[in-house]
Amino acid sequence: MQPFTVHQGIVAPLDRSNVDTDAIIPKQYLKSTKRTGFGPTAFDDWRYLEPGEPGMDHSQRRLNPDFVLNQPPFDRASVLLARENFGCGSSREHAVWALTDFGFRAVIATSFADIFFNNSFKNALLPIALSADTVDRIFKAVYSQPGLEVKIDLPAQTVNVPGVDQFSFEIDSFRKHCLIEGLDDIALTLKHADAIRAYEEKQRKKTPWLFNDLNAGC
Amino acid sequence: MAGKTLFEKLFESHVVHEQEDGTVLLYIDRHLVHEVTSPQAFEGLRLANRKPWRTGSMLAVPDHNVPTVNRADGITDPVSREQVSTLDRNCQEFGIQEFPMNDLRQGIVHIIGPEEGFTLPGATVVCGDSHTSTHGAIGALAFGIGTSEVEHVMATQTLLQKRPKTLLVRVDGTLGPGVTAKDVVLAIIGEIGTAGGTGYAIEFAGSVIESLSIEGRMSVCNMSIEAGARAGMVAVDEKTIEYFRDKPFAPKGEQFEQAAEYWRTLKSDPDAVFDKVVVLDGSEIQPQVSWGTSPEMVVPVGGRVPDPDEEPDEVKAEGMRKALAYMGLEANTPITDIAIDKVFIGSCTNARIEDLRAAAAVIGPGDRVADNVKLAMVVPGSGLVRAQAEKEGLDKIFINAGFEWREPGCSMCLAMNADRLEPGERCASTSNRNFEGRQGQGGRTHLVSPAMAAAAGIAGHFVDVRKYK
Numbered sequence A: 001m002q003p004f005t006v007h008q009g010i011v012a013p014l015d016r017s018n019v020d021t022d023a024i025i026p027k028q029y030l031k032s033t034k035r036t037g038f039g040p041t042a043f044d045d046w047r048y049l050e051p052g053e054p055g056m057d058h059s060q061r062r063l064n065p066d067f068v069l070n071q072p073p074f075d076r077a078s079v080l081l082a083r084e085n086f087g088c089g090s091s092r093e094h095a096v097w098a099l100t101d102f103g104f105r106a107v108i109a110t111s112f113a114d115i116f117f118n119n120s121f122k123n124a125l126l127p128i129a130l131s132a133d134t135v136d137r138i139f140k141a142v143y144s145q146p147g148l149e150v151k152i153d154l155p156a157q158t159v160n161v162p163g164v165d166q167f168s169f170e171i172d173s174f175r176k177h178c179l180i181e182g183l184d185d186i187a188l189t190l191k192h193a194d195a196i197r198a199y200e201e202k203q204r205k206k207t208p209w210l211f212n213d214l215n216a217g218c
Numbered sequence B: 001m002a003g004k005t006l007f008e009k010l011f012e013s014h015v016v017h018e019q020e021d022g023t024v025l026l027y028i029d030r031h032l033v034h035e036v037t038s039p040q041a042f043e044g045l046r047l048a049n050r051k052p053w054r055t056g057s058m059l060a061v062p063d064h065n066v067p068t069v070n071r072a073d074g075i076t077d078p079v080s081r082e083q084v085s086t087l088d089r090n091c092q093e094f095g096i097q098e099f100p101m102n103d104l105r106q107g108i109v110h111i112i113g114p115e116e117g118f119t120l121p122g123a124t125v126v127c128g129d130s131h132t133s134t135h136g137a138i139g140a141l142a143f144g145i146g147t148s149e150v151e152h153v154m155a156t157q158t159l160l161q162k163r164p165k166t167l168l169v170r171v172d173g174t175l176g177p178g179v180t181a182k183d184v185v186l187a188i189i190g191e192i193g194t195a196g197g198t199g200y201a202i203e204f205a206g207s208v209i210e211s212l213s214i215e216g217r218m219s220v221c222n223m224s225i226e227a228g229a230r231a232g233m234v235a236v237d238e239k240t241i242e243y244f245r246d247k248p249f250a251p252k253g254e255q256f257e258q259a260a261e262y263w264r265t266l267k268s269d270p271d272a273v274f275d276k277v278v279v280l281d282g283s284e285i286q287p288q289v290s291w292g293t294s295p296e297m298v299v300p301v302g303g304r305v306p307d308p309d310e311e312p313d314e315v316k317a318e319g320m321r322k323a324l325a326y327m328g329l330e331a332n333t334p335i336t337d338i339a340i341d342k343v344f345i346g347s348c349t350n351a352r353i354e355d356l357r358a359a360a361a362v363i364g365p366g367d368r369v370a371d372n373v374k375l376a377m378v379v380p381g382s383g384l385v386r387a388q389a390e391k392e393g394l395d396k397i398f399i400n401a402g403f404e405w406r407e408p409g410c411s412m413c414l415a416m417n418a419d420r421l422e423p424g425e426r427c428a429s430t431s432n433r434n435f436e437g438r439q440g441q442g443g444r445t446h447l448v449s450p451a452m453a454a455a456a457g458i459a460g461h462f463v464d465v466r467k468y469k
């Protein structure tokens, strides 16, 4: 995984609550069996004037001029700003892949839905929850100076908004460590393989019915 | 010391290892797999040269992309076809039990898990799908995960988790006639909001929840995620235990009795402490209809479309205006004046046999789907539900009234297959999400119970089922 330490970039204001993962990446694109290529169809229903389908040349489609990510300089943004409950709904990790493929490295919002929040860390997208009041101040700053760049310092756990303030944010120490080092979770967990086997041995006696395994082809 | 909540009992019994910062390695007993969120995980295993830890803990089924008509002819859309055949190939390569598209046992992943006795009380259950919360209805700890986590569970049989907080939602009293589990959960979401359960595991309890069938409890737990909670659960009682007698993959004979004895301990202790408690009076819950583009935007059928001008919170009022514009609705319109174009009875929320019985029960002899309704479809949750419904003659009731009787799958719940709303079409739907574009770009979804959906199909607009029959 790509490490995340310090990032500076343009903030795009997506002034909505409850931005759901269906909106971030509509279902027709979930038919892909790949992890990449979702950037051009991020926010597809809001971003284009006509409906899209997989396999289209999205660069030829008509953009909706009213949608914030189609307006320079926000089309080059790498930090997304939204309100509460960002990423609610479907568990689709494709939503995170669409955001990172578009070029986002961080999302700042008042709150995040749990599954989206977890998925973000697996893909080096940093979700930052700040108070409603702080988020509101950042919105105002971005509206008055479009193209405003914020600086996110993960080791220090701060977001610096020029001319406004520097804000601290919370993050679990384990997640922070994995992001900074760009670590692969699975390899880390497999270091505990003996503990997993010991657990299975113990449980096999306690709840043997949970070990009546299915066999393919039965 | 205070007693333990059901959640704590389930969680603690699955801790393999705990780090200092409280990150837990949690053992996973049951892993359900479907075609949409698994291909990248299988690919990840292959790239890293890893094998699944315990293939026998996995059950796979294609459900999101499958057609609901002429299935024997295969899938016409080449992209959908490729995704389903990728699942078939992956299951073969890794030796994972799959119910392929034309197997009688195929169905929506959350319907077949309990139906097969694959998901069991006391188990940890995951799936790359947010509605995995459904399985909490049987006293399991069940939650949705992303694709990276799917790969993690495949490779290690565990997940890295932080303990969520606990929320008790107690629904007291008794439900009035015509009020169903779906109305209960919509009312709960209306009360606590779509982020009300974020960061929590919910336990649903109280006399109303106890009175529900296992199927009804599944409808409630299914929509925990719409309240923001990854997991929702209900304590085990004798109904739960009876439900699992004779299920194909459930324990049998002596092992069943041993399991049942353990399952009876799966309830919160009387002195357990929850981080938050919400209480609703079940006797006040009425049949619900959603009016907006978020499941919390819901009102009783006797109500009106709310007015943003009366909302003091400006951010909320703006959200309401956006929703009304998308839904093509005027504030203050009586709900029963809203005419519909389509009816969808199905999804992992409401496609079990009890749901189909409830929908069929409101259709009288001689009733016909209203002329303004272009399509009314019934999509059973699994092949076995479909077969049972046909045995009871429910298919005839639907077909005679002009409903289409389809083959099982997710269908128009998310419109990944050919079943969808056209822009501007309005649907009475028994599914769980009314997001913009969920049932087709520009489509307008109203979430209701199966009985309310069937009645709306006959009347052509929403009606109060309690007055309807």
Ligand code: SF4
Pocket: B063, B064, B108, B109, B110, B129, B131, B347, B348, B349, B409, B410, B413, B414, B431, B432
């Ligand atoms: S029926 Fe709908 S909500 Fe349920 S698994 Fe399928 S798509 Fe998801």
